[in-house]
Amino acid sequence: MSKLLAVGTVAYDAIETPFGKTDKILGGSGTFVGLAASQFGVKTGVVSVVGGDFLPSYIDMMNNKGINTDGIEVVKEGKTFFWSGKYHNDMNSRDTLITELNVLEHFTPVVPTEFKDAGIVMLGNLHPLTQASVLDQMTERPKLVVLDTMNFWMDIALDDLHTVLKRVDVITINDEEARQLSGEYSLVNAAKKIHEMGPKYVVIKKGEHGALLFNEGKMFFAPALPLAEVFDPTGAGDTFAGGFCGYLAKTEDISFENMKNGIIYGSNLASFCVEKFGTQRMEELTKDEVQARLQAFKELTQFDIELS
Amino acid sequence: MSKLLAVGTVAYDAIETPFGKTDKILGGSGTFVGLAASQFGVKTGVVSVVGGDFLPSYIDMMNNKGINTDGIEVVKEGKTFFWSGKYHNDMNSRDTLITELNVLEHFTPVVPTEFKDAGIVMLGNLHPLTQASVLDQMTERPKLVVLDTMNFWMDIALDDLHTVLKRVDVITINDEEARQLSGEYSLVNAAKKIHEMGPKYVVIKKGEHGALLFNEGKMFFAPALPLAEVFDPTGAGDTFAGGFCGYLAKTEDISFENMKNGIIYGSNLASFCVEKFGTQRMEELTKDEVQARLQAFKELTQFDIELS
Numbered sequence: 001m002s003k004l005l006a007v008g009t010v011a012y013d014a015i016e017t018p019f020g021k022t023d024k025i026l027g028g029s030g031t032f033v034g035l036a037a038s039q040f041g042v043k044t045g046v047v048s049v050v051g052g053d054f055l056p057s058y059i060d061m062m063n064n065k066g067i068n069t070d071g072i073e074v075v076k077e078g079k080t081f082f083w084s085g086k087y088h089n090d091m092n093s094r095d096t097l098i099t100e101l102n103v104l105e106h107f108t109p110v111v112p113t114e115f116k117d118a119g120i121v122m123l124g125n126l127h128p129l130t131q132a133s134v135l136d137q138m139t140e141r142p143k144l145v146v147l148d149t150m151n152f153w154m155d156i157a158l159d160d161l162h163t164v165l166k167r168v169d170v171i172t173i174n175d176e177e178a179r180q181l182s183g184e185y186s187l188v189n190a191a192k193k194i195h196e197m198g199p200k201y202v203v204i205k206k207g208e209h210g211a212l213l214f215n216e217g218k219m220f221f222a223p224a225l226p227l228a229e230v231f232d233p234t235g236a237g238d239t240f241a242g243g244f245c246g247y248l249a250k251t252e253d254i255s256f257e258n259m260k261n262g263i264i265y266g267s268n269l270a271s272f273c274v275e276k277f278g279t280q281r282m283e284e285l286t287k288d289e290v291q292a293r294l295q296a297f298k299e300l301t302q303f304d305i306e307l308s
Numbered sequence: 309m310s311k312l313l314a315v316g317t318v319a320y321d322a323i324e325t326p327f328g329k330t331d332k333i334l335g336g337s338g339t340f341v342g343l344a345a346s347q348f349g350v351k352t353g354v355v356s357v358v359g360g361d362f363l364p365s366y367i368d369m370m371n372n373k374g375i376n377t378d379g380i381e382v383v384k385e386g387k388t389f390f391w392s393g394k395y396h397n398d399m400n401s402r403d404t405l406i407t408e409l410n411v412l413e414h415f416t417p418v419v420p421t422e423f424k425d426a427g428i429v430m431l432g433n434l435h436p437l438t439q440a441s442v443l444d445q446m447t448e449r450p451k452l453v454v455l456d457t458m459n460f461w462m463d464i465a466l467d468d469l470h471t472v473l474k475r476v477d478v479i480t481i482n483d484e485e486a487r488q489l490s491g492e493y494s495l496v497n498a499a500k501k502i503h504e505m506g507p508k509y510v511v512i513k514k515g516e517h518g519a520l521l522f523n524e525g526k527m528f529f530a531p532a533l534p535l536a537e538v539f540d541p542t543g544a545g546d547t548f549a550g551g552f553c554g555y556l557a558k559t560e561d562i563s564f565e566n567m568k569n570g571i572i573y574g575s576n577l578a579s580f581c582v583e584k585f586g587t588q589r590m591e592e593l594t595k596d597e598v599q600a601r602l603q604a605f606k607e608l609t610q611f612d613i614e615l616s
Contacts (some may be wrong), residue, residue: 090493185398188536203432210519212534221608225528226520230498260611294613301609303568305602 002143003043005115005164005247006033007134008124008238009047009104010058010072014084014199015277017091017232026058027083029124029148030072032235035282036242036269038065038288040250045073045115051106053079061283070112078103089228091103092207111137119143119252122245123168124238125150128160144254146170146245147199148238151177165198167176169254172203172241187212188219201259203244205237213263215256222263223300225271225293232277236270239282268293310451311351312557314341314550315442316432317412318356318366318380322392323585325399325540333586334366335391337432337456340543343590344550344577347598348558353423355379355442356450357415359387361552369591378420397559398513399538419445427560430553431455431476432546438467453480454553454563455507456546459485471504477562480511480549486527490537495520496527509567511552513545521571523564530571531608533579534602540585544578547590551577576601 030048031043037044045068045283052074059069084098107126111134121142123131131147147168153161154177165171171194179185182193190204191214202214208230210223243266247256251261275281316338323330338356360382367377373537392406415434419442430448431439431538439455457478461469462485473479481501487493490501499522500512510522516538518531551574556562559569576598583589 077455125514186534186536186538188534189336206517209514212530219534219608220611221531221534223518223531226527226529228494230494235420257612261613264611264613298613300527301611303528303572303609305572305606 001007001042001254002119002249003045003117004037004117004120004122004245005045005111005118005134005142006030006122006242006245007047007126007131008033008082008122009126010046010050010054011081011083012084013234013246013278014088014098015234017277018087018089018170018278019229019231022277024082027278028081029238031062032238032273032281032282033124033245034062035121035279036066036239036266036273037065037246037249039243039269039287040284041066042246044246044249045071045112045118047109047111047172048117049073049103051074051080051103052076065283068112068114068123071110071115073110075103076286085234087233091233092119109134120240120245120249121145121194123147123227124276125153128153128157128164132160132164132167132197135164144169144248146172146241147171148241149177151180154180162197168199169232170201170203171199172237172244174205174207174237178202178204188214201256203263205240207233207236211240211263211267212258213256215259216236218256219261220260222267222297223269225234225296225300227271227274230274233274234278235282236273239273240266240270242266264294264297268297278297309350310427310557311352311353311423312345312428312430312553313355313419313426313442313450313458314338314345314430314553315355315417315434315439316341316546317389317428318354318358318362319389319391320586321542321586322390322396322406323540323542326395326397327539327560328536328585330585332390335586336389336540337355337546338478339370339428339587340546340581340590341432341550341553342370342375343427343587344547344556344574344581345554346375347551347577347593348554349374349593350554350557352376352554352557353379353420353426353559355417355423356420357381357383357411358389359411360384362388370521370556370591372430373591376420376422379418379423381418383411393542399541417442424448426558427451429453430549431472433458433461434470436461440468440472440475443472450558452477454480454549456480456549457548459488462488470505474510476507478509479507480513480545482513482515486510486512496522509564511571513548515541518522519548519571519575521564521567523567525609526564528564528568528571530575530605531610532575533604535579535582538582541582542586543590544581548574550574572602572605576605
């Protein structure tokens with residue numbers, strides 16, 4: 001089993017969906033990645049920053065899930081990163097109502113000594129220079145570096161993004177971002193161009209339309225599980241990435257064939273994440289539920305045709 | 309092997325895509341369904357109507373593919389149904405430039421005696437009363453009735469559509485149409501409501517995002533094959549339906565498990581259809597190419613996780 005280091009936000013979210021509305025609840029990419037990875041019992045360290053207003057009970061919950069929080073800096077005089085958003089009726093689009101960077105504005109990640117030799121590093125959606133600074137702190141080259149990014153960094157820090165991409169094995173990105181980064185409309189061609197930027201593996205997230213994994217001409221596709229109700233999509237993408245990394249850390253096998261399984265586990269966990277507000281569903285999720293849903297994914301996708 | 313009866317349009321299309329432009333070429337739902345089904349060597353009869361301007365060489369081509377055209381009425385003094393459209397750069401949306409119904413306006417399908425006992429009937433996208441009139445001509449209840457429809461008929465003939473749906477086993481419909489017909493946004497819930505209208509099987513086509521098969525709580529998903537270039541999407545949905553019906557007719561097995569294979573073959577054939585203008589790719593397609601692509605679909609979707 002490899003150690004997993006996840007750098008990302010630990011945040012407060014206030015969410016409104018057609019199903020209801022929350023006050024400030026626990027959120028953040030680092031949180032969702034950590035909770036997803038905890039399903040595999042891997043040693044996961046989260047590196048992030050919070051303010052003095054952050055509830056210690058959230059830290060306790062993470063620790064109880066086996067998540068190492070030594071890398072979560074607490075800035076006593078500061079306030080925790082806060083995001084507020086409202087989802088439209090189709091749940092595929094949302095408006096950001098409030099973004100308060102707060103302590104995130106001057107965030108300098110410090111990797112705890114215990115995780116400087118982590119085999120797998122997940123670089124959450126932060127400034128590319130911040131992502132690079134995490135890699136600089138590792139005592140050896142991790143077996144696998146996974147990077148998430150978004151159009152915002154392409155707009156304001158494209159050169160820095162290209163520099164850090166050269167040190168990355170797997171990029172996770174949504175379809176629109178893949179098109180922006182590559183200048184190609186076809187996702188097959190987009191993946192090819194992004195390969196040339198560094199990452200040998202390109203994961204393109206298409207939300208309710210599933211996810212594609214590309215690796216030098218090979219392709220794999222995992223659908224999202226069709227659900228009667230999507231309650232709150234917040235964190236689904238990070239949960240997907242956390243499931244992917246957690247499974248690879250557990251199995252210590254970073255072959256393309258095993259990454260297929262990682263993509264399926266990522267989709268599996270993401271399908272739970274959206275069933276309740278925020279982290280609630282992921283906090284109560286059991287291994288039996290995950291295994292039962294794996295069976296549902298098999299029934300959804302596996303077929304048996306004899307080649308004639 | 310069952311006989312397959314396909315009712316639909318045999319048409320002239322003029323198509324413009326970012327890759328080029330055609331004069332009047334062969335098109336129509338009946339044509340694409342027939343060409344797809346011909347890959348399985350099943351006895352397929354197409355019922356349609358054309359004008360005196362329709363090239364006999366097109367009829368010859370269909371006959372050479374083993375398609376029975378006795379049910380294609382030729383109205384000598386009339387003109388063939390003509391559709392002209394222009395695809396946008398993303399290939400997912402298009403503008404209809406011209407629709408000339410011509411001989412289709414007074415089309416009364418006549419089922420040839422040889423196909424009145426067909427095991428599988430594919431009712432192409434026509435007025436629901438026209439679709440019903442085909443079922444009325446069958447000497448026995450077909451083993452499987454498949455119906456395609458669109459929002460246009462929901463707008464102008466919803467009651468007639470509901471009446472014919474009671475006699476249908478499988479409906480093929482796109483995601484927006486499924487939402488309109490059911491009043492449900494979630495496709496899971498939409499399928500449930502459409503089940504209650506008659507069809508035990510609901511196939512929801514999502515274009516480049518694949519297709520879903522629902523059957524009383526069971527689900528199966530087939531992705532579209534990600535392609536570097538989509539040259540012309542015209543006919544892809546009909547080719548999908550023709551592949552599905554053709555495979556079921558060949559195997560004479562209408563179980564849910566075998567329908568999964570039919571959905572995969574439908575996606576397989578549709579992925580060829582879009583590679584060239586009109587029917588061109590389907591006319592030259594070989595069995596070996598189809599088998600090789602089946603292997604590509606397996607690699608794209610099949611995984612091997614041990615349940616733990």
